Amino acid sequence: MTLFVNFTLPLPPSINSQYVTVGKRRVLSREARAYKRQVKRQIQRMQLDGRIPDEFQAHACAGYLALFIDFYFETPLRRDLDGGLKITQDAICSSLGINDNRVVDIHLVKRIDPLHPRIEVELEALDDWQFDEERVVIQ
Numbered sequence: 502m503t504l505f506v507n508f509t510l511p512l513p514p515s516i517n518s519q520y521v522t523v524g525k526r527r528v529l530s531r532e533a534r535a536y537k538r539q540v541k542r543q544i545q546r547m548q549l550d551g552r553i554p555d556e557f558q559a560h561a562c563a564g565y566l567a568l569f570i571d572f573y574f575e576t577p578l579r580r581d582l583d584g585g586l587k588i589t590q591d592a593i594c595s596s597l598g599i600n601d602n603r604v605v606d607i608h609l610v611k612r613i614d615p616l617h618p619r620i621e622v623e624l625e626a627l628d629d630w631q632f633d634e635e636r637v638v639i640q
Contacts, residue, residue, distance in 0.1 A: 505624060505625040506547075506552065506554075506623070507624075508544075508624075509620070510540055510592075510620050511539065511618075512573070513533075513585040513588045513620070514533055514588070520533070537592045537595070544593065545596070561597060562597075562599055563628065564628035565627045566605065566606075566625065566627065567604070567605065567607075567624070568593075568606070568607050568623075568625075569607075569625075570586070570589060570610070570623075571620065572585060572612065572620050573614040573619050573620065574611065574613055574614075575618050577611070582609050585620070593622065
């Protein structure tokens with residue numbers, strides 16, 4: 502059985518705004534940390550009001566995930582499509598209490614909506630995902 506949830510999130514900060522150098526270390530920027538907090542609050546609200554059911558959560562934690570994101574940018578060429586993937590994936594998975602290494606399928610689409618930039622997310626819990634049987638999986 503495959504379960505899925507759909508939701509809308511704000512656009513993440515651009516890749517150039519996600520990290521800063523502190524001493525000799527690269528760390529998340531204030532803007533990136535704020536984005537992750539915003540996503541967490543929004544996902545918690547969706548869990549509380551039932552838009553992310555407990556059944557989905559249980560399947561997602563026990564199986565694998567597919568992540569489909571449509572990025573709606575203000576302009577067609579200012580941002581790369583994949584620049585917001587990692588922070589969005591991290592924010593969603595950590596908010597759900599799921600390790601993002603359980604994501605086995607990702608689909609990204611670039612769209613344009615100058616008046617309402619956002620991302621539309623579909624997250625699927627895949628309890629029947631199988632790796633290639635000819636390969637040995639080392640855990």
